[in-house]
Amino acid sequence: MTRSSAPGKVYLFGEHAVVYGEPAVPCAIERRARVEVQRRDDGRLRVNAEDLSLDGFTVEYGATADSRPDVDVPESLVTAATQYVDGAIEQVREVTGEDDAGFDVTIESDIPLGAGLGSSAAVVVAAIDAATRELGVTLEPAELAERAYRTESQVQDGQASRADTFCSATGGAVRVEGDDCRSLEAPELPIVIGFDGGAGDTGKLVAGVRDLREEYDFAAHTVEAIGDVVRNGEDALADGEIDEIGRLMDFNHGLLSALGVSSRSLDTMVWAARDAGARGAKLTGAGGGGCIVALDPTEETETALSFTPGCEDAFRAELAETGVERLE
Numbered sequence: 001m002t003r004s005s006a007p008g009k010v011y012l013f014g015e016h017a018v019v020y021g022e023p024a025v026p027c028a029i030e031r032r033a034r035v036e037v038q039r040r041d042d043g044r045l046r047v048n049a050e051d052l053s054l055d056g057f058t059v060e061y062g063a064t065a066d067s068r069p070d071v072d073v074p075e076s077l078v079t080a081a082t083q084y085v086d087g088a089i090e091q092v093r094e095v096t097g098e099d100d101a102g103f104d105v106t107i108e109s110d111i112p113l114g115a116g117l118g119s120s121a122a123v124v125v126a127a128i129d130a131a132t133r134e135l136g137v138t139l140e141p142a143e144l145a146e147r148a149y150r151t152e153s154q155v156q157d158g159q160a161s162r163a164d165t166f167c168s169a170t171g172g173a174v175r176v177e178g179d180d181c182r183s184l185e186a187p188e189l190p191i192v193i194g195f196d197g198g199a200g201d202t203g204k205l206v207a208g209v210r211d212l213r214e215e216y217d218f219a220a221h222t223v224e225a226i227g228d229v230v231r232n233g234e235d236a237l238a239d240g241e242i243d244e245i246g247r248l249m250d251f252n253h254g255l256l257s258a259l260g261v262s263s264r265s266l267d268t269m270v271w272a273a274r275d276a277g278a279r280g281a282k283l284t285g286a287g288g289g290g291c292i293v294a295l296d297p298t299e300e301t302e303t304a305l306s307f308t309p310g311c312e313d314a315f316r317a318e319l320a321e322t323g324v325e326r327l328e
């Protein structure tokens, strides 16, 4: 039996635009997905994922695409729920050459699903790491990140960046531009997260931005403008200028909003944070619902968010220095 964990993340800058080759700066946070894997001799895959949105369920299915799970819920829901784990195991079979390896997989996670904190990347990174090690293969972080990226890309219809998966695999703050992925020195940041209790569908939101970008030149320019914000953000991070970082986060949120990926509750939380004196606030991740990230060294933003209608949870997040962790 092997166990690995991997962290979630917030985007300081650059989500969505990073899919089109602009740079982005996500930052790993101490909220983790833990995946335990046990090899099975019969080639089947059994996934126990209590946190999934189908109120928690256990499915068992074979190695081939035609042997679907036998559960009493619509097929599309099961596919949506299990596709990242399925994709991760496909990568494990490919990289180890063990095409018919079967596993019992148990997932526990303290990252809300579909909320912009990178639950999919954390689950995929931890699952690939644990399952390859279960077969006696230990992947270097770069290879692990690449395999996890291929999984996200497949699920998101070929439109994904390496940002979430690289950040989750390596930890810390990172900078990703196309296939250039590197770690960044970042100052200690007073990160506060507000969560509306909801979720967005990453694949659909990414497709929405793709369509807008194809339809309007100004949408394509908005994506490029996000790239400019990120480049300025990198300078502000290097200089440790928290006020400037916050200002650029505000700008980044406005541009994401223009691209149609914010929501009423995300905007409400962003304004509650700003009104409380946060240095800056923006949605994080794919959007549509889920989380915002704000910077505030005082308690004011967390307190204000906890009284904001539509905000279900407000908490402070610590930077996760370590990416994937090999537990057993």
Ligand SMILES: Nc1ncnc2c1ncn2[C@@H]1O[C@H](COP(=O)(O)OP(=O)(O)OP(=O)(O)O)[C@@H](O)[C@H]1O
Pocket (backbone or CB within 6 Å): 033, 049, 050, 051, 052, 080, 081, 082, 083, 084, 085, 107, 108, 109, 112, 113, 114, 115, 116, 117, 118, 119, 120, 121, 123, 164, 200, 201, 202, 203, 284, 285, 286, 287
């Ligand atoms: N605890 C979990 N157990 C099993 N699968 C999970 C778990 N957490 C996430 N997943 C998988 O990840 C999917 C959510 O991924 P999605 O990319 O939509 O959101 P996210 O990664 O949380 O947010 P974002 O990509 O915006 O940061 C779930 O539908 C499920 O397939």
Ligand SMILES: C[C@@](O)(CCO)CC(=O)[O-]
Pocket (backbone or CB within 6 Å): 014, 015, 016, 017, 018, 019, 116, 118, 152, 156, 159, 160, 161, 162, 163, 164, 202, 206, 285, 286
């Ligand atoms: C929206 C997006 O930029 C981030 C999702 O966390 C998609 C991606 O980078 O693959």
Ligand SMILES: [Mg+2]
Pocket (backbone or CB within 6 Å): 118, 119, 120, 121, 164, 202
């Ligand atoms: Mg995701």
